[in-house]
Amino acid sequence: MTPAARAEAAIGLLDAWLAGENRAEPLLRAWGRANRYAGSKDRRAVADIVYEGLRRRRSLGWMSGAAGGRGIVHGLALVEGWPLDEIFSGARYAPAPLAAAEREGRRDAPPDPVRFDHPDWLEGPLKASLGARYAPSMVALGARAPVDLRVNRLKCDRAGALAALAEDGVEAAPLDLADALRCAPGAPVARSRAYLDGLIELQDAASQEAAAFGAAAPGEWVLDFCAGGGGKTLAFAALMGGNGRVIAHDAAPGRMRDLPPRAKRAGATVELADRQLLEELKGACDLVFVDAPCSGAGTWRRDPETKWRLTPEGLEARISEQRAAFSAALDCMKPGGRIVYATCSIIGAETGDQARFLAAAHGLFLESEMTRLPGEGANGGADGFYAARLRRG
Numbered sequence: 001m002t003p004a005a006r007a008e009a010a011i012g013l014l015d016a017w018l019a020g021e022n023r024a025e026p027l028l029r030a031w032g033r034a035n036r037y038a039g040s041k042d043r044r045a046v047a048d049i050v051y052e053g054l055r056r057r058r059s060l061g062w063m064s065g066a067a068g069g070r071g072i073v074h075g076l077a078l079v080e081g082w083p084l085d086e087i088f089s090g091a092r093y094a095p096a097p098l099a100a101a102e103r104e105g106r107r108d109a110p111p112d113p114v115r116f117d118h119p120d121w122l123e124g125p126l127k128a129s130l131g132a133r134y135a136p137s138m139v140a141l142g143a144r145a146p147v148d149l150r151v152n153r154l155k156c157d158r159a160g161a162l163a164a165l166a167e168d169g170v171e172a173a174p175l176d177l178a179d180a181l182r183c184a185p186g187a188p189v190a191r192s193r194a195y196l197d198g199l200i201e202l203q204d205a206a207s208q209e210a211a212a213f214g215a216a217a218p219g220e221w222v223l224d225f226c227a228g229g230g231g232k233t234l235a236f237a238a239l240m241g242g243n244g245r246v247i248a249h250d251a252a253p254g255r256m257r258d259l260p261p262r263a264k265r266a267g268a269t270v271e272l273a274d275r276q277l278l279e280e281l282k283g284a285c286d287l288v289f290v291d292a293p294c295s296g297a298g299t300w301r302r303d304p305e306t307k308w309r310l311t312p313e314g315l316e317a318r319i320s321e322q323r324a325a326f327s328a329a330l331d332c333m334k335p336g337g338r339i340v341y342a343t344c345s346i347i348g349a350e351t352g353d354q355a356r357f358l359a360a361a362h363g364l365f366l367e368s369e370m371t372r373l374p375g376e377g378a379n380g381g382a383d384g385f386y387a388a389r390l391r392r393g
């Protein structure tokens with residue numbers, strides 16, 4: 001496919017997404033099935049345009065002045081300096097030519113929610129939560145995410161993982177965080193031997209930091225109460241060196257379906273908690289980790305669709321779910337134990353304000369907090385994340 005044909009395909013897919021037809025991933029899969037002539041490079045290039053467009057759809061559309069997918073792709077072409085005449089050539093399979101008035105796009109400054117690509121209603125909560133760090137955080141969330149890896153201590157060290165990745169032609173660099181490596185966006189890690197043999201896991205540096213913040217130690221009983229796919233569960237198992245108990249739980253057990261094969265690949269022993277085991281764990285765990293459901297605001301660059309779908313009611317629902325999960329999890333903390341409340345959010349109502357609410361509501365003492373804003377810190381380029389460690393007063 002020519003670059004123009006890829007742009008035209010992306011315009012169609014963005015229009016379908018804007019019309020609410022489906023999520024981007026199924027739309028892209030269906031497009032791939034219906035256009036067998038498109039090779040893997042074409043499919044990847046079209047997907048890259050679609051996701052780039054979704055991350056920055058308001059600012060790109062504003063820049064162009066045109067509506068819909070065409071405006072988004074035109075804005076992207078302006079930002080990226082693509083040859084406009086070549087892309088908007090009007091040739092077969094290419095977007096229609098730009099009118100003379102359309103070519104240069106708009107030069108007037110957009111309002112902040114447009115400039116920083118989020119729904120209008122989030123301007124207040126984001127600015128109140130982030131203050132002067134609003135603009136840099138939003139810019140970071142508009143950029144493509146790198147691929148962060150966690151070296152699995154149960155199987156190798158960083159040097160071993162780097163060597164194994166290099167054998168598969170995957171370039172990675174160590175981060176300023178014990179087990180973390182970083183590769184360029186789109187690095188083909190999931191096909192590498194290092195990944196398939198469990199030497200590494202895909203996990204953002206901020207998520208790794210949040211897991212380490214729990215300070216899971218060898219010999220402890222650790223309950224990952226909102227385990228989902230088990231990213232943090234496996235990090236706890238590695239930090240504990242296979243010594244102690246790591247138990248995964250989720251209100252939707254189906255979300256943990258990949259955890260047993262992932263644990264096997266990682267050489268980790270993980271128990272899945274059913275209702276009976278949860279009963280037995282009451283008052284027994286050294287560390288209870290609550291990686292609560294949230295808006296996902298800290299990870300919008302990886303999953304830009306969530307920011308456009310988030311509503312005030314949805315945010316309120318997440319806040320209630322966080323409280324319910326925390327309250328249920330707390331029963332499993334042993335006397336003298338600790339509980340961590342964590343979210344991949346940067347909105348105060350889900351982060352620090354929520355942690356203080358939980359501390360007050362349950363008579364707990366907020367021992368320590370960790371706040372990572374997108375693109376900030378020694379590992380700049382990581383997701384936004386928040387964690388608070390609490391104990392009985």
Ligand SMILES: C[S@@+](CC[C@H](N)C(=O)[O-])C[C@H]1O[C@@H](n2cnc3c(N)ncnc32)[C@H](O)[C@@H]1O
Pocket residue numbers: 225226227228229230231232233249250251252255291292293294321324325326328
């Ligand atoms: C942010 S995700 C967890 C991500 C996971 N810890 C990881 O690192 O990959 C939140 C999870 O919390 C679960 N959840 C929501 N409410 C819950 C509750 N009341 N009790 C336990 N799990 C809950 C959801 O099913 C979801 O899988």
